[in-house]
Amino acid sequence: xxxxxxxxxxxxxxxxxxxxxxxxxxxxxRVPGILMVLLLGLLIDNHVxxxxxxxxxxxxxxxxxxxxxxxxxxxxxxxxxxxxxxxVRGVIKPAGRLATIGVLMTAALITLVALGLGLAQGERxxxxxxxxxxxxxxxxxxxxxxxxxxLLRPLQGRLPKPLIDxxxxxxxxNDPMAVVLAGLALALAGGSGMEAGSLxxxxxxxxxxxxxxxxxxxxxxVQLLGTRMGLNxxxxxxxxxxxxxxxxxxxxxxLGGSPLLAAxxxxxxxxxxxxxxxxxxxxxxxxxxKMAELLLFLCMGLVVNPQDVVHSAALALLLxxxxxxxxxxxxxxxxxxxxxxxxxxxxxCWAGLRGAVPIAMAIxxxxxxxxWGASMPPIALAVVLYGLFIQGFALVPLARKLNLTLPDDAxxxxxxx
Numbered sequence: 001x002x003x004x005x006x007x008x009x010x011x012x013x014x015x016x017x018x019x020x021x022x023x024x025x026x027x028x029x030r031v032p033g034i035l036m037v038l039l040l041g042l043l044i045d046n047h048v049x050x051x052x053x054x055x056x057x058x059x060x061x062x063x064x065x066x067x068x069x070x071x072x073x074x075x076x077x078x079x080x081x082x083x084x085x086x087x088v089r090g091v092i093k094p095a096g097r098l099a100t101i102g103v104l105m106t107a108a109l110i111t112l113v114a115l116g117l118g119l120a121q122g123e124r125x126x127x128x129x130x131x132x133x134x135x136x137x138x139x140x141x142x143x144x145x146x147x148x149x150x151l152l153r154p155l156q157g158r159l160p161k162p163l164i165d166x167x168x169x170x171x172x173x174n175d176p177m178a179v180v181l182a183g184l185a186l187a188l189a190g191g192s193g194m195e196a197g198s199l200x201x202x203x204x205x206x207x208x209x210x211x212x213x214x215x216x217x218x219x220x221x222v223q224l225l226g227t228r229m230g231l232n233x234x235x236x237x238x239x240x241x242x243x244x245x246x247x248x249x250x251x252x253x254x255l256g257g258s259p260l261l262a263a264x265x266x267x268x269x270x271x272x273x274x275x276x277x278x279x280x281x282x283x284x285x286x287x288x289x290k291m292a293e294l295l296l297f298l299c300m301g302l303v304v305n306p307q308d309v310v311h312s313a314a315l316a317l318l319l320x321x322x323x324x325x326x327x328x329x330x331x332x333x334x335x336x337x338x339x340x341x342x343x344x345x346x347x348x349c350w351a352g353l354r355g356a357v358p359i360a361m362a363i364x365x366x367x368x369x370x371x372w373g374a375s376m377p378p379i380a381l382a383v384v385l386y387g388l389f390i391q392g393f394a395l396v397p398l399a400r401k402l403n404l405t406l407p408d409d410a411x412x413x414x415x416x417x
Contacts (some may be wrong), residue, residue: 094338
């Protein structure tokens with residue numbers, strides 16, 4: 001084995017092991033695990049050596065971008081896999097409104113605020129400013145249920161089930177919407193000389209191909225696993241499903257579709273099939289998704305300079321505050337005439353943590369070569385850190401303050417329609 005490869009295996013195997021231990025420790029002391037993994041990545045010096053004029057790094061930007069894309073496929077597939085239509089049927093309408101129209105309006109409002117800030121700072125080129133502001137709005141528009149549910153472990157089984165279903169369902173649906181908007185912003189930024197019709201056509205093609213290939217690929221996977229019982233065994237099911245996910249996401253990308261949308265839709269199809277061992281499938285892919293999430297946050301911490309995060313802190317704080325106000329408005333607007341109480345709406349607003357998706361999108365913007373791409377990862381990281389510190393530590397006390405906690409035998413409630 002090559003010495004360079006050996007060193008990489010030792011370095012990343014060791015860092016991943018430390019990340020797992022930190023995540024386990026965080027669960028015990030009720031601290032967000034992804035926060036500790038992010039801090040681990042920031043504390044590790046990514047610069048290994050300098051050979052001539054070339055700087056040798058433990059992880060370069062291209063490698064980080066490839067890892068985050070693969071990690072995001074696993075995270076979104078697991079999000080679709082764990083979205084049970086029977087369980088969330090009662091909250092599908094409000095969650096769908098929040099995850100679609102809510103994301104669009106959130107991104108639009110944040111884009112307008114960012115445009116105003118840019119113009120106030122003397123930026124005169126609206127054509128150059130709009131894609132950047134749209135990307136910022138899309139980057140922070142989606143929420144992360146895995147971070148929220150990890151923080152709510154002390155209250156497991158003691159929160160109303162419709163409330164948890166709403167948070168899970170919304171976060172599962174809004175990631176693809178944010179990814180599509182971010183893709184539009186990057187297309188606009190790199191689309192000098194391209195007609196608006198070409199950009200829209202490309203976006204629609206990615207969206208439709210992602211959905212169609214994800215649906216048909218997921219359906220074929222269900223047929224394959226359901227008819228060949230040998231592949232549906234507990235030992236084979238995780239391997240076969242992961243292999244088919246790799247083929248599906250890679251093939252969708254080669255055909256010009258969105259591999260992230262395809263992965264999410266395929267997860268929805270597999271997760272709601274009665275012919276598969278859902279418990280075994282979810283258990284296996286929860287491990288894959290957890291590994292992907294840890295790697296994503298670890299890579300983000302490694303490639304981002306801590307000084308850049310500090311320099312972006314003021315702007316990120318303003319963005320975080322605007323984001324919270326917009327989130328409060330959207331939640332109250334779209335949950336106004338639903339059975340969710342005022343306290344539950346406040347909790348849903350506060351539970352809108354940002355996690356893996358904004359970070360992955362920020363690295364994609366950085367690696368795409370747009371002029372403002374390098375400024376996105378520090379901003380995304382700072383926003384995520386603010387959320388974990390400010391929202392994360394107050395989430396459980398807020399649930400108790402709003403009297404949302406229930407006795408263990410009262411947590412099963414009827415789901416509102």
